[in-house]
Amino acid sequence: MEPGGGNRLSQVDGPRQGRVLARPGITAMRLGSNKEDKSMKLAKVLSVLLAGLLLGLGSGVALAKETVKVAFLGPLTGGVSAIGVGGRNSAELAVKLRNADPKAKYHYELVVLDDECKPNTGVQVATKVAADKQVIAAATHYCSVVALASVDIYHKFGLPVVVWGAVHPDITYGNNYKEIHRVNGTMINQNEVAAKFVTGLGYKTWVLLYDTTDYGKGMQQYFSKYLTENGGKVLGSFGVGADQQDFTSELTQAKTLNPDVIWFGGLTPLGVRIRLQMDKLGVDSQFQSCSGIISDAYIEGTGPLAEGTLAFREGEPVENLPGGKWFLSEYNKAGYKEAPDAFGPFAFAGMNMILDAIEAVGPKRQAVVKWMGNVKDYPTIVGPVTFDDHGQNISPAITKYVVQDGKWVPWQDSEYASGKRQLKRR
Amino acid sequence: MDLGLIAQYVANGLMMGLIYALVAVGFTLFFGVLDVIKFSHGDVLTWGAFCAYAVYMGLEMAGLHYPALALILMALCAMAAMGLLGALIAKVLIIPLRGAPPLNVLLITLMLGTVLRESIRLFFPDGANPKHFPSLLPAWSATWGHFTLRFDNTVMLLAGLMMIVAVQLIIKRSKLGLAIRAVSQDGETARLMGINFNLVVFVTFAIGSALAAFAGLTYGLYYNELNFNMGLLLGAIGFSAAAVGGFGNIYGAIVGGFLFALLQTLGAAALPFASAYKDVFAFGMVIVLIAIKPTGLLGEKETERV
Numbered sequence: 079m080e081p082g083g084g085n086r087l088s089q090v091d092g093p094r095q096g097r098v099l100a101r102p103g104i105t106a107m108r109l110g111s112n113k114e115d116k117s118m119k120l121a122k123v124l125s126v127l128l129a130g131l132l133l134g135l136g137s138g139v140a141l142a143k144e145t146v147k148v149a150f151l152g153p154l155t156g157g158v159s160a161i162g163v164g165g166r167n168s169a170e171l172a173v174k175l176r177n178a179d180p181k182a183k184y185h186y187e188l189v190v191l192d193d194e195c196k197p198n199t200g201v202q203v204a205t206k207v208a209a210d211k212q213v214i215a216a217a218t219h220y221c222s223v224v225a226l227a228s229v230d231i232y233h234k235f236g237l238p239v240v241v242w243g244a245v246h247p248d249i250t251y252g253n254n255y256k257e258i259h260r261v262n263g264t265m266i267n268q269n270e271v272a273a274k275f276v277t278g279l280g281y282k283t284w285v286l287l288y289d290t291t292d293y294g295k296g297m298q299q300y301f302s303k304y305l306t307e308n309g310g311k312v313l314g315s316f317g318v319g320a321d322q323q324d325f326t327s328e329l330t331q332a333k334t335l336n337p338d339v340i341w342f343g344g345l346t347p348l349g350v351r352i353r354l355q356m357d358k359l360g361v362d363s364q365f366q367s368c369s370g371i372i373s374d375a376y377i378e379g380t381g382p383l384a385e386g387t388l389a390f391r392e393g394e395p396v397e398n399l400p401g402g403k404w405f406l407s408e409y410n411k412a413g414y415k416e417a418p419d420a421f422g423p424f425a426f427a428g429m430n431m432i433l434d435a436i437e438a439v440g441p442k443r444q445a446v447v448k449w450m451g452n453v454k455d456y457p458t459i460v461g462p463v464t465f466d467d468h469g470q471n472i473s474p475a476i477t478k479y480v481v482q483d484g485k486w487v488p489w490q491d492s493e494y495a496s497g498k499r500q501l502k503r504r
Numbered sequence: 505m506d507l508g509l510i511a512q513y514v515a516n517g518l519m520m521g522l523i524y525a526l527v528a529v530g531f532t533l534f535f536g537v538l539d540v541i542k543f544s545h546g547d548v549l550t551w552g553a554f555c556a557y558a559v560y561m562g563l564e565m566a567g568l569h570y571p572a573l574a575l576i577l578m579a580l581c582a583m584a585a586m587g588l589l590g591a592l593i594a595k596v597l598i599i600p601l602r603g604a605p606p607l608n609v610l611l612i613t614l615m616l617g618t619v620l621r622e623s624i625r626l627f628f629p630d631g632a633n634p635k636h637f638p639s640l641l642p643a644w645s646a647t648w649g650h651f652t653l654r655f656d657n658t659v660m661l662l663a664g665l666m667m668i669v670a671v672q673l674i675i676k677r678s679k680l681g682l683a684i685r686a687v688s689q690d691g692e693t694a695r696l697m698g699i700n701f702n703l704v705v706f707v708t709f710a711i712g713s714a715l716a717a718f719a720g721l722t723y724g725l726y727y728n729e730l731n732f733n734m735g736l737l738l739g740a741i742g743f744s745a746a747a748v749g750g751f752g753n754i755y756g757a758i759v760g761g762f763l764f765a766l767l768q769t770l771g772a773a774a775l776p777f778a779s780a781y782k783d784v785f786a787f788g789m790v791i792v793l794i795a796i797k798p799t800g801l802l803g804e805k806e807t808e809r810v
């Protein structure tokens with residue numbers, strides 16, 4: 079070992095190598111600099127010209143407006159994407175209309191993210207949006223499982239959100255987070271109304287099927303609670319997998335129990351399968367479900383078998399809403415290919431409140447949270463909104479729906495209510 | 505439990521078992537000739553079903569509303585297309601990897617499965633949503649107590665069984681089958697005897713994939729619904745069925761398929777806990793069976809293959 083050997087070598091070699099290498103480099107630079115001078119001049123002239131052009135163009139439209147980011151999260155792919163895309167379009171419409179409004183103080187940019195109705199994806203996109211400090215507020219989630227999984231994240235990052243579709247009570251009531259608000263109702267009100275209504279129709283016995291996610295279990299819990307309170311009898315209750323394909327075993331069992339009604343707590347894809355397989359097995363009970371299957375995809379998926387399906391949802395049908403007609407005409411004017419679907423108006427109302435908040439208190443998350451906390455009888459297209467101390471809108475009406483001729487029709491307007499048509503087993 | 509109810513469970517189980525058996529036969533064929541496990545098999549089934557659906561939509565658009573004609577065309581197109589796809593997979597992915605460790609084939613086909621699945625979701629029009637598959641067979645049915653016998657299910661069951669018998673006949677009776685069996689016993693010697701090794705492999709993969717397409721069509725007709733990720737679980741079940749029955753043995757695959765359906769039905773109907781666990785129960789039983797008999801119920805005597 080020769081101490082310092084390496085040093086000596088580098089001392090000798092380093093500069094020599096450097097010199098050798100540097101020489102061609104220097105010449106190259108010198109050669110290049112002439113060319114660069116010319117191109118630099120050209121670039122300067124061009125950039126000045128371009129800047130002038132941009133200024134001239136921009137000054138007419140949005141010279142002084144600051145751009146503010148807001149976000150929309152929902153299921154844009156997967157089984158319930160029809161609702162997600164309808165919600166996205168509606169939220170986008172709210173932003174477009176605001177941007178077209180000359181009185182608006184800010185220019186809004188909508189960030190759209192797909193939660194795929196899966197908690198793991200939902201948590202990722204929620205973190206992405208919450209961690210982006212430029213995003214001031216968001217309209218979030220149709221799927222309860224995703225909303226439940228992501229509320230903690232919004233709270234941690236202090237991002238104010240307005241839920242536009244998810245119905246599980248714990249999203250607002252399971253925590254004390256000031257950031258979380260919801261314009262639509264919870265499954266508690268929905269199931270209370272549903273149980274009262276169906277027992278009132280004269281049905282006595284039920285078999286319940288539900289998916290074993292928080293959403294399906296919650297639905298089952300509240301529906302069976304209110305059902306027994308109203309004198310209905312549950313003959314059997316089956317939890318099923320959230321991607322289950324074959325329900326023939328469960329339905330065969332249900333068939334032997336011979337209930338007046340088969341009730342399903344879950345989302346559209348499973349609802350479609352259960353309804354189709356009921357028919358295959360010759361089960362002639364009435365089919366009843368929840369807000370999870372109120373979608374155009376359910377009717378498309380089941381075809382003629384959709385007829386007479388009962389389901390319940392928060393809020394009024396779009397046409398009957400205070401601003402529903404206006405909303406639909408604006409939606410059609412914007413030229414969206416897809417329908418706003420069931421929860422579009424809620425997404426529109428939620429996003430519109432977010433924009434109102436930013437207009438009122440400026441693009442600061444904390445200020446928006448504070449503004450939302452004081453919302454009382456606030457006029458929206460889904461009716462007046464009042465947030466309670468958990469951020470839950472306390473005045474949502476529940477509408478009863480029945481499928482008639484391939485459309486979800488409010489019960490009171492249907493031929494079933496007038497007695498012209500009959501539900502099964504009445 | 506009364507007789508009608510049991511009959512209904514048996515009928516449900518037979519239909520599921522048929523679909524599983526059709527998938528399992530594919531797995532066992534591939535394993536037989538090349539000792540490979542092709543994990544994209546379930547997604548080939550999905551492609552087959554969507555292919556049939558596309559043919560149906562095309563016929564509807566052309567204004568041809570003849571269910572029988574549609575059904576035959578759908579079956580032929582789907583099976584031919586998937587047969588080609590199967591041969592292509594063999595040519596591009598399986599044969600070139602012959603010398604590589606078996607794990608590579610397993611991984612590469614697993615990834616191919618994801619590509620196939622996601623491509624339906626992304627590129628099929630509105631592919632992320634469930635599709636309503638038409639009922640093309642007459643919906644006649646007869647009911648005895650709790651049992652409903654459906655004409656369409658009976659036809660599907662018979663057609664499926666005929667399909668399996670046909671494959672069995674090809675393997676056992678034809679010259680092509682002889683070549684397939686020769687390759688599966690000893691590829692090198694078969695080559696020396698003048699058998700076109702690659703051709704035999706392509707044909708075997710084509711047959712297996714066409715069976716998957718048939719299973720996809722049956723699935724669509726039985727459930728009247730398609731979705732892009734339906735092949736994932738079916739692939740896993742078909743693979744387990746082939747393993748339980750014994751890889752390389754067609755009878756084993758059939759037994760395995762029906763056994764798995766029986767276990768699922770038992771899990772849902774006879775056990776006291778929630779039916780949400782029926783798949784857990786069925787797969788658990790598969791683990792137990794494989795632990796007891798690693799070569800499968802009707803597996804080959806030698807264990808070196810597994």
